[in-house]
Structures are given as C-alpha cells and as structure tokens.
Amino acid sequence: xxxxxxxxxxxxxxxxxxxxxxxxxxxxxxxxxxxxxxxxxxxxxxxxxxxxxxxxxxxxxxxxxxxxxxxxxxxxxxxxxxxxxxxxxxxxxxxxxxxxxxxxxxxxxxxxxxxxxxxxxx
Amino acid sequence: xxxxxxxxxxxxxxxxxxxxxxxxxxxxxxxxxxxxxxxxxxxxxxxxxxxxxxxxxxxxxxxxxxxxxxxxxxxxxxxxxxxxxxxxxxxxxxxxxxxxxxxxxxxxxxxxxxxxxxxxxxxxxxxxxxxxxxxxxxxxxxxxxxxxxxxxxxxxxxxxxxxxxxxxxxxxxxxxxxxxxxxxxxxxxxxxxxxxxxxxxxxxxxxxxxxxxxxxxxxxxxx
Numbered sequence: 001x002x003x004x005x006x007x008x009x010x011x012x013x014x015x016x017x018x019x020x021x022x023x024x025x026x027x028x029x030x031x032x033x034x035x036x037x038x039x040x041x042x043x044x045x046x047x048x049x050x051x052x053x054x055x056x057x058x059x060x061x062x063x064x065x066x067x068x069x070x071x072x073x074x075x076x077x078x079x080x081x082x083x084x085x086x087x088x089x090x091x092x093x094x095x096x097x098x099x100x101x102x103x104x105x106x107x108x109x110x111x112x113x114x115x116x117x118x119x120x121x122x
Numbered sequence: 123x124x125x126x127x128x129x130x131x132x133x134x135x136x137x138x139x140x141x142x143x144x145x146x147x148x149x150x151x152x153x154x155x156x157x158x159x160x161x162x163x164x165x166x167x168x169x170x171x172x173x174x175x176x177x178x179x180x181x182x183x184x185x186x187x188x189x190x191x192x193x194x195x196x197x198x199x200x201x202x203x204x205x206x207x208x209x210x211x212x213x214x215x216x217x218x219x220x221x222x223x224x225x226x227x228x229x230x231x232x233x234x235x236x237x238x239x240x241x242x243x244x245x246x247x248x249x250x251x252x253x254x255x256x257x258x259x260x261x262x263x264x265x266x267x268x269x270x271x272x273x274x275x276x277x278x279x280x281x282x283x284x285x286x287x288x289x290x291x292x293x294x295x296x297x298x299x300x301x302x303x304x305x306x307x308x309x310x311x312x313x314x315x316x317x318x319x320x321x322x323x324x325x326x327x328x329x330x331x332x333x334x335x336x337x338x339x340x341x342x343x344x345x
Contacts (some may be wrong), residue, residue, distance in 0.1 A: 023258060025192050025196070026192055026256065026257065026258045026259075029192060029195050029196055029199060029256065030254075030255070030256065030257075031156055031254045031255055032150055034153075035146065035149045035150050035153060036149060036153050040150075043146075060128060060131070064131060064132070064135045067132075067135055067136070067139070068135045068138065068139045071135075071136065071139035071140070071143070072139045072142050072143045072146070075139070075140065075143035075144075075147075076143050076146050076147065079143075079146075079147045079150070087257070087263075088257050088258065088263075089257045089258045089261035089262065089263045090257060090258030090261065113132070
C-alpha cells in the first residue's frame, strides 16, 4: 500500500480512490504529502519495514523495536487524520487503512511486551 | 535489577517514539508550505497581471484553470515549475492564466482573491501557493481566513490593496472575460493549455507532463 502510494506520488499519477470523490488525490497532492521532499508514503514504507524486522528479531529487541515503530506511526497517523478532517477536508482511504493497520499493530506490540513481562522477570 | 533495566528501556523507547513523532509533526508543519519554493521559482521572472514571462516571448500559453481543480493543482506542482525553468525564464514562452470559477461556489472567492493579487502583479505567487494548499473541492475550505492566510504568505503583497480589489469591478470584469474566452475556445476541462505561436495553435487538456508541453511548443514556435 505504501509502495503503491510512493510510486503514484513520484510519478505524479492519480491514486485509485474507491469513493470516487477525488479525496485520495487531494490528500496526496497536498503540501502535507511530503516532508523535506520525501513522500510521507515512503516514510510509511520505512515504518512497515521496521515492523517486519521487529517480527523477525526475537525477545526484547524485536518487541521494543515494534513498540517504537508502531507508537511513532500511531501518533503521526493521528496527526495526518486530523489534517484530513480539519485542514484538507478530504479523506484518503489508503491513509485511513494504513492508520488502522498501524493501530492494530501497536495493540499487538503492547500485548507482545505484556506477555514477555510475564514470561521473564519484568 | 533485570526488571529495572528493562523498565528503563521501555521508558526510553516510549519517550523516543513520542519525540520522533513530534519531530515529524513539526517538520510537516514547517516544511512544504511552499513559500520558499514559489519564491525561488518565480523570483526572477517578470509578471504583469496574470501574465508570467517576457511580453516579447514568441510563444504564448493560455492556461485555463480553476483554483479548486485537483488536476490544475497537479499541473501546478508537477509540470509548471519545469515549464518556467525551461521556457519562461529564457524568454521563449509566456504564460497567461485565464482564471475560471466553474467548479462551484468556492471557486468564485478563490478566483477573485488570485486576480486581486494579480492587480499587484503577484497572481502567480498567490495561485501557486493556493494550489500547494488546496483542499477538497467545494468542501467549504475556501474561507476568508484561508484566502487571507495565502495572501499573507505571498511576498510583497499589500494586504489592504488586495482586500479592496477583491470586490472590485475590475476583478469581476477579468473573471467574466476569462469565462467568455473559455466558451469561445470550447473548453473541455481544466487545466486546458492553448499553445500559440508563429507556427499555429494547439491545445492540451489535463495535467499533462512537461514532455507533452515541450512537443507542442516545438510545433508552434517556428513559422
């Protein structure tokens, strides 16, 4: 999903938007779609790569990395959702889906750490 | 001991995550607003009303656009800067905006605001900043506050003069003239580029890439 949005952004294409009202294009074309010239979708790709790495790594290292990545993502996604609702006045379904996925991942990371605490001497 | 160490690690991770997220939010707010990139692009290019470039340029591009149009915003972001750098700066092409208000209620105040900036030869800064901050069509984002915010970011724009011009007959007359011209051209959508030169006239519709514009400029440039 992030790879698709990055590709669309870099090539200046119009993203597919299920609702058909152009919300995805408006959001992806806005000034908030980039940070210092880097597409936000590319940052999302980095986040998902970090999340994948956290799954591969065992024990505390992986759990803490997962918590770090998902917590950053949840906070930043909340900010982006605020922008969509109150500044840009357009909803990008891809962004909403990504925010939901990262929130779910954050919850799972918290559960993972709780379980580690019970297993070990936390 | 282990328990304490790992709790500290957890605390460090949470604090670091919040700090990184805060940094990203701050960068998102302070970068990409567009003022600097617009200034850099248009700083040395002559402007007069809605015309950008040298009056003597042999090729003229009439750009029919609506400030609410997402495709126009995409053109402004992806193609227009390259057009300015390759052709307008060198004096080969001048671009004249034919500002329309056809997409809905919000288009009217937007067009008036941009044309008012044009009264001070700041149309292109204003419209470029508008496109960079564009919201969803007819969602109600084009408030007086929004328009004034864009004006405040437009370099060298006298705010009192700009406010006064917004309701003026001169601005209304420009808007009416652009609408009439669009009707004469048989406009199919926005943005529409009518590329005119010694070799003839051609038309492009949509947020076309720079290669398409270059091809049309090459066609019309020589008689």
